[in-house]
Amino acid sequence: MKIFITAKGNAIDSIVDPRFGRAEYYVIYDTETGKVIGGKNPHKEGRIAVGISFAQIAIENGVEAAISGNFGPNAFEVLKAAGTKMHRAKEGQTVKEAVESLLSGELEEFREATPREVAEKIEKELK
Amino acid sequence: MKIAVASGKGGTGKTTFSLLFSKAIAPSFYVDADVEEPNGAIFLKPTVNSVEDFTEPVPRIIPGKCTYCGECAKACPYKALVIIPPPAKKTLFFPELCHSCGVCAYVCPEKGALIEVPRKKGIIRRGKSGEIDFMEGVLNLGEASAVPLIRELKRRVKNYPGDVIIDAPPGTSCPVVEAVEETNYVLLVAEPTPFGVHDLSLVVEMIEMLSLPHGIIINKAQEGNTLVEDFAESKGMEILYRIPFSEEIARMYSRGELPFGEFEEGFRKVYKRIKEIAG
Numbered sequence: 001m002k003i004f005i006t007a008k009g010n011a012i013d014s015i016v017d018p019r020f021g022r023a024e025y026y027v028i029y030d031t032e033t034g035k036v037i038g039g040k041n042p043h044k045e046g047r048i049a050v051g052i053s054f055a056q057i058a059i060e061n062g063v064e065a066a067i068s069g070n071f072g073p074n075a076f077e078v079l080k081a082a083g084t085k086m087h088r089a090k091e092g093q094t095v096k097e098a099v100e101s102l103l104s105g106e107l108e109e110f111r112e113a114t115p116r117e118v119a120e121k122i123e124k125e126l127k
Numbered sequence: 128m129k130i131a132v133a134s135g136k137g138g139t140g141k142t143t144f145s146l147l148f149s150k151a152i153a154p155s156f157y158v159d160a161d162v163e164e165p166n167g168a169i170f171l172k173p174t175v176n177s178v179e180d181f182t183e184p185v186p187r188i189i190p191g192k193c194t195y196c197g198e199c200a201k202a203c204p205y206k207a208l209v210i211i212p213p214p215a216k217k218t219l220f221f222p223e224l225c226h227s228c229g230v231c232a233y234v235c236p237e238k239g240a241l242i243e244v245p246r247k248k249g250i251i252r253r254g255k256s257g258e259i260d261f262m263e264g265v266l267n268l269g270e271a272s273a274v275p276l277i278r279e280l281k282r283r284v285k286n287y288p289g290d291v292i293i294d295a296p297p298g299t300s301c302p303v304v305e306a307v308e309e310t311n312y313v314l315l316v317a318e319p320t321p322f323g324v325h326d327l328s329l330v331v332e333m334i335e336m337l338s339l340p341h342g343i344i345i346n347k348a349q350e351g352n353t354l355v356e357d358f359a360e361s362k363g364m365e366i367l368y369r370i371p372f373s374e375e376i377a378r379m380y381s382r383g384e385l386p387f388g389e390f391e392e393g394f395r396k397v398y399k400r401i402k403e404i405a406g
């Protein structure tokens with residue numbers, strides 16, 4: 001299974017970024033091969049549809065699960081349509097820790113999107 | 128003549144003066160082009176005689192025909208479409224992001240897979256109040272752009288033989304440009320405060336770029352305060368009218384009324400002057 005994680009860096013020991021669309025980086029971890037790929041979020045400074053565009057990177061990579069702190073309404077809808085399960089990382093976890101927590105069933109699954117106001121507030125606090 | 132009334136920000140008295148002006152020069156046509164927050168009707172209280180939907184074409188993807196190739200989503204400049212390839216085979220459309228540009232329909236390689244259907248984006252109301260013809264556009268909340276609706280309002284008054292007053296949206300964004308473009312004159316409403324002058328300077332910059340004749344009405348003018356005058360002089364702009372602060376107007380405004388009649392003579396002079404410059 002491939003997992004898409006938003007992060008502050010592009011490595012397995014980077015801290016999970018609590019924002020989805022405006023996260024700094026993403027890391028894709030393949031649980032079968034142990035392979036890790038990471039990259040900068042090319043849409044971070046985008047003006048429109050950041051969440052949608054970022055979610056598409058996850059979909060293009062065929063991930064089955066995603067981990068972040070929050071998922072905005074549009075990103076949530078896109079990932080849900082693609083059948084990607086979304087999970088909330090625990091505060092301060094690294095990518096590796098979050099993946100381990102997910103695999104042992106400890107992470108909460110998002111049933112609905114983070115309301116836009118809340119997502120915006122988080123964004124402001126991180127700035 | 129077509130005269131636009133604009134201001135650097137909301138709440139400067141733009142709508143109040145648009146209406147007082149329309150009344151002073153009646154018969155005239157008042158067009159509320161501040162489509163995201165139209166409020167002229169509250170004061171004008173027109174008899175409405177038509178309400179029409181304002182629609183624009185948006186894509187609809189036909190499941191049996193679409194091959195989920197993703198071309199439409201890739202080409203959409205506003206990211207309003209998402210195609211999720213097999214096995215999920217889903218298509219998502221975000222109407223609030225769509226600008227009805229037609230690119231998706233143009234690039235779709237499968238015949239009949241993506242058709243365009245009208246989507247309601249607002250309404251256009253028409254009516255009359257005494258000798259003033261009335262029209263307003265009301266944009267649905269959360270729509271991507273106010274420009275098409277304003278363009279439609281302007282298209283409809285294009286051949287109106289009399290004088291048209293266009294109440295433009297506040298600020299300096301694309302909808303404002305759309306509202307003032309191709310008018311004969313732009314009346315700028317400003318308040319004599321440092322912020323007011325700053326906002327005014329931004330609109331003036333925009334109007335200069337569009338090369339439209341323009342002048343200023345000062346709202347809440349005070350004896351001895353020359354902030355707006357100084358700015359106008361530095362730009363070689365004319366001040367057409369100074370309206371002192373009046374508790375009477377403020378009180379009436381809060382009740383949804385206006386002192387129609389009171390400023391008629393003043394606005395008729397403004398009109399005469401505009402006619403000399405632009406008519």
Ligand code: SF4
Nearest residue numbers: 203225226228229231
């Ligand atoms: S009409 Fe334009 S903006 Fe709307 S979905 Fe198609 S390409 Fe995107």
Ligand code: SF4
Nearest residue numbers: 193194196197199235
């Ligand atoms: S371009 Fe046409 S066929 Fe391809 S995904 Fe879009 S609607 Fe379907």
